[in-house]
Amino acid sequence: MNAPRTPLLEMRGIDKAFGGVPALRQSRLCVGRGEVHALIGQNGAGKSTLIKILTGAYARDAGTIVFDGKGVDFKVPIAAQRAGLSTIYQELNLVPQRSVAENIFLGREPTRFGLIDWRHVEVESARILAGFGMSVDVSRPLRSCNTATQQMTAIARAVSMRAKLVIMDEPTSSLDETEVSTLFGVIRKLKADGVSVVFVSHRLDELYAVCDRITVMRDGQTVAEREMAGFPKLDLVAAMLGKELSVLQGTRRAGPDASMPEVLGVQHLRSGTRVKDASVTVRRGEIVGLGGLLGSGRTELARAVFGADAVDAGQIRIKGKLVKLDEPADAIARGVAFLSEDRKTEGIIADLSIRENLCLVLSPRLARLGIVDNRKQHEITEEFIRKLGIRCAGPDQPIRELSGGNQQKVLLARWLAAGIDLLLLDEPTRGIDVGAKAEILELIRGLADSQGLSVLIIASELEELVAASDRVAVLRDGHTVAELTGDDINESAVMAAMANGTANAAAPAQAGIQEVAHG
Structure with missing residues (x-):
């Protein structure tokens, strides 16, 4: 442990559980006076x-602050603000219809002779704002300002409240390089x-x-x-x-012949x-892993290939043909399926x-004159229950009663029954037990x-990524920085690419660090 010499904030032994499930266990955070302190971790950390x-948004179960x-x-939260704590969330909690100045002093407007002193x-x-090097017409409605100005308005609000500690949650997520540079100047x-x-961010640079x-x-x-210097x-x-740095290579299948046709080709997306x-390609019968830290663009790349997010530049080829995917229906029509990381909200x-969940995509094909053929639904469901080893009481059991692993099998069966050629899997084993993970893979x-x-x-667990994949592409800050094949597919190489932008684990740890992060 490396504590600041003069702490402003000390959180120690913090516990918190939701419904009996621990979310925090003896966690701690110590921030020094006049210090810029990074707080990082994967999703759910x-x-x-x-x-x-x-x-003050949650009550702790144990610990001291x-x-x-x-x-x-x-x-x-208002009690924390009055004590000198100000939080700037990724989704800014400002009032877009009010002016910049009104937002800065919202709820704390100074008065003169009983009236608000607008001047x-x-x-x-x-x-x-001028102290931040910004010349802004503060009478403008906030909604008419760009994202950077809105971000600075939130910071100016914190400064006007004489905050002693400002928490910034992913403050650069919507900023370009110039705006990030301005923000860093304000932080300094x-x-x-x-x-x-x-400072909460997933961008290492x-x-x-x-x-x-x-x-x-x-x-x-x-x-x-730790101190950032020397880490x-x-x-x-x-x-x-x-992970330890000396991790073992996973066991992988042989994979398809290199002459197999390309099913997916993404270029400079x-x-x-x-x-x-x-950029990434997938051949017929090939499993390609997509690695990267939280925020590297993994899920967004899959969503773009599925037509769920717009493509701003670059190309997508499906089975050798250049395609324009305006919506998921366009991708599905070309044999592409997507299993979201959020199984409960976007899956089941x-x-x-x-039966109803499994045959959801097939329903239009199983209907005549608007009436679904229940007998055919049962036949298909029974077939995939048997093929995929779905443990259940029968086709008409509510899907909510199944374990996470069996729910995931039903979602896999949904797309397999539709006869798809390309399957996009986003964290397919998240939230299921170890035995079910191995079964799914x-x-x-x-x-x-x-x-x-x-x-x-897409898998955050490196063992899964290494063991399941014939090739691995690594994303870092939205860029493809490495492609690993054969014996080069190992956890050390994947971690090195995530950290340094190269699969060479011996690359200088600080190489390429710039004042403004890539992208």
């Missing part, structure tokens, strides 16, 4: 829960003025550019507290993922703010039966071998 406990030398237990509001707002000014900043120390969380626990990126990624320049329909391998199914699989 506990970062948001820890912040919500600090700011000392802020500015006093023990605190904020019951509501003081505008003059003071302009002064604060806050630090120079003695204001502490907790940004952490090294602007942060003094770092706290890494994993599975609800604090697993590392190699590869070590940081290993701490986030829970750009989509939204996350996918900047991504909980109140329907196994073996099932996917078997489908690739026996039916020539092509698979693009």
Whole structure:
């Protein structure tokens, strides 16, 4: 552990459970005065829960919080704000119809002779923004301003409240490089003025550019507290993922012959703010893994290939033909299927039966004059229950009663019954037990071998990615930075590509660090 010399904030032994399931276990966070402190971790690591406990949105089950030398237990967020804590969320909680100045002083408008002193509001707002090097017409409605100005308005609000600690949750996610550079200048000014900043980001280059120390969380626990200087990126990624640097190579299947035809070809794809320049190919009967840290653009790339997100630039080929996918129906018509990471929200329909869920895509084909052939539905469902080993009471059992692994099998069966050629899998084993994970992965391998199914699989668990894949493409900040084949597919090489943008684990840990992150 590496604690600051003069702490402003100390959170120790923090526990929190939801419905008996631990979200935080003896977690801690210590932030020094006038320090820029990085807080990172994969999805579900506990970062948001820890912040919500600090700011009074959640009550902790155990632990202590000392802020500015006093023990605190904020019951509501407004109490935290009054004490000098200000949080700027990724989705800005401002009022777009009101002016920039009104947003900065919202709820704290100064008065003169019983009336709001609007001149003081505008003059003071302009002064604060000018201190950030920004010349803004503070009388403009916030909605007419760009994202960077809105972000600076939120920061100006925090400064006007005389915040001692500002928490920034993914503040650069919607900013371009110039805007990020401006934001970093503001953060450095806050630090120079003695204001502490907790900086939550998934972009590693940004952490090294602007942060003094770092706290890494994993599975609800604090697993590392270090100075940023001297903390190699590869070590940081290993701490986030829970891996040793000398990891063993996984066992993989042989994969298809290199002469097999291409089913998917993505070239220099750009989509939204996350996918900047991504390229990947998948041949018939091939399983290609898509690696990368949270926020690298993995899911967004799959969504673009499925027609769920717009493509801004680049090309997508399906079975050798250049295609334009305006919606998922276009992809489905070309034999492409997508299993979302969020099985419960975007996959199953909980109140329907196994049969109804499994035959959902097929229903139009099984209907005559608007009436679905229930007998045919039962036959198909029984066939896939048997083929995929779905453990259930029968086709009409509600899907919500099945385990996570069996629900995932039903979703796989849904697409297999539709006769798809390319399967996009986003975290297919998340939320299911170890035995079911192995079963799902073996099932996917078997489908690739026996039916020539092509698979693009996204997995955060490196063992799964290495063991399941014939090739692995690694994304970093929206760019494809490495493609691994054969014996080069191992956990060390994947982690090195995530950290350094190259599969060479011996590459300098700090190589390529710039003041502004890539993309």
